[in-house]
Amino acid sequence: MKRQFYTLDVFTDTPLAGNPLAVVRDGEGLDDARMQAIAREFNLSETIFLLPPKDPVNTARARIFTPSRELPFAGHPTIGAAVLIGLLDAPDVIRAQDILIVIEEEIGDISCTVSHRKGRAPRAHFTLPRLPQLAGMSGESLAIALALGLDEEDIGFDNHAPCIFSAGNAFCFVPVATRAAIARARPDLSAWPQAFGHMERGATFLYTRQCVHEGSDFHARMFAPGLGVTEDPATGSAVAAFAGVIMQSETMRDGSHVLMVEQGFEMGRPSFISLGLEVAGGRLMEASIGGSAILLQQGTIDI
Numbered sequence: 001m002k003r004q005f006y007t008l009d010v011f012t013d014t015p016l017a018g019n020p021l022a023v024v025r026d027g028e029g030l031d032d033a034r035m036q037a038i039a040r041e042f043n044l045s046e047t048i049f050l051l052p053p054k055d056p057v058n059t060a061r062a063r064i065f066t067p068s069r070e071l072p073f074a075g076h077p078t079i080g081a082a083v084l085i086g087l088l089d090a091p092d093v094i095r096a097q098d099i100l101i102v103i104e105e106e107i108g109d110i111s112c113t114v115s116h117r118k119g120r121a122p123r124a125h126f127t128l129p130r131l132p133q134l135a136g137m138s139g140e141s142l143a144i145a146l147a148l149g150l151d152e153e154d155i156g157f158d159n160h161a162p163c164i165f166s167a168g169n170a171f172c173f174v175p176v177a178t179r180a181a182i183a184r185a186r187p188d189l190s191a192w193p194q195a196f197g198h199m200e201r202g203a204t205f206l207y208t209r210q211c212v213h214e215g216s217d218f219h220a221r222m223f224a225p226g227l228g229v230t231e232d233p234a235t236g237s238a239v240a241a242f243a244g245v246i247m248q249s250e251t252m253r254d255g256s257h258v259l260m261v262e263q264g265f266e267m268g269r270p271s272f273i274s275l276g277l278e279v280a281g282g283r284l285m286e287a288s289i290g291g292s293a294i295l296l297q298q299g300t301i302d303i
Contacts, residue, residue, distance in 0.1 A: 002301070005024050006084055006296075007298075008020070009021075009293065009296055010076040010077075011293075012272065016269075018234055018264070023080065023081055024048070024301070028052060035049055035063060036065055038301070038303065045066060045229045045232045046074050046076065047065050048062050048065075048081050053104050058103070059085060060081070067228035067229070071227075071237075072105065072168055074169070074236060075237045079112070081103060082101045083114055083124050086099055099114050109129065111127060112125070123290065125290030127288045128288065129168070131243070131287060132244030133166060133244065134164065136199070137164070138172050139194070141156065143195040144162055144172070148186070148188070150181055154178070156177065157176075157208070160245070164199065165242070165245055171203045171205045172196055172202070173207065173238075173242065174205065174206045174207070175206075179211070182206050182207075182266075185221060185223075187204075187230075189225060203223075203226065205222045207242070207261070212265055215260055216272070219262050220238075220239075221263065232264075234269075239273045239289060242275065253279065254281065254282070256276070257278075260272055261274075273291050275289060
């Protein structure tokens, strides 16, 4: 059976940048093993399969796979799928107004707003279905540094120290003092179990305040060898969980905040992920992820 697929570059306004995503539009009839094999064939950080929704009021149901396993939630597939659905199913509508697309994922229903921007790539944003929570204790700074090919003094700045948060997927967040140190990070898989072996997947998000672009607030890299992803150009689910790191390590006044996280520069795929925070009484009440996506190519896969 021939099935339509599309690829998009997500979290960028520029083709051949951002995080590439494969979308299989008609995933109905594919079993788990077949979906996993297709994701392995595309060999991108994530492939998303769209199916009819369980609740007919929603737009679609989605299943998301890395090359090695399924995920309950991921940011760049959600943004990319929402933009693609808008472009394919409601092209005239999105030229006139924002549209709401609801995607059923394992973590829950995710409401995405898709916006057309004249002369620029369309954009989507969604409110997190689950606020970030602490998800365990991190390893020692020395073990973390060795696993990343860094020195212990490279780890930490201000009130930021290694910690683990999850908003659906757990990440070890590693603050790094300088962008130069982040640039020289090289995962040492022989040391990985000692630093991150207590985490099921060992996904690790490095970040620093030192940025390439003036409008960015944090510069980041993400490594997840346990997911079959050596390095990811843009990780929306990590930035979603990063909201918990911000609330733990920064003093955030009540009100609305938007932070920009840049990622993928060391891979030659610059990416920009916006993180919205709503704070009241010193507590995080709501968080959102946003970014652009560009439809790059389409075709059929005979499966």
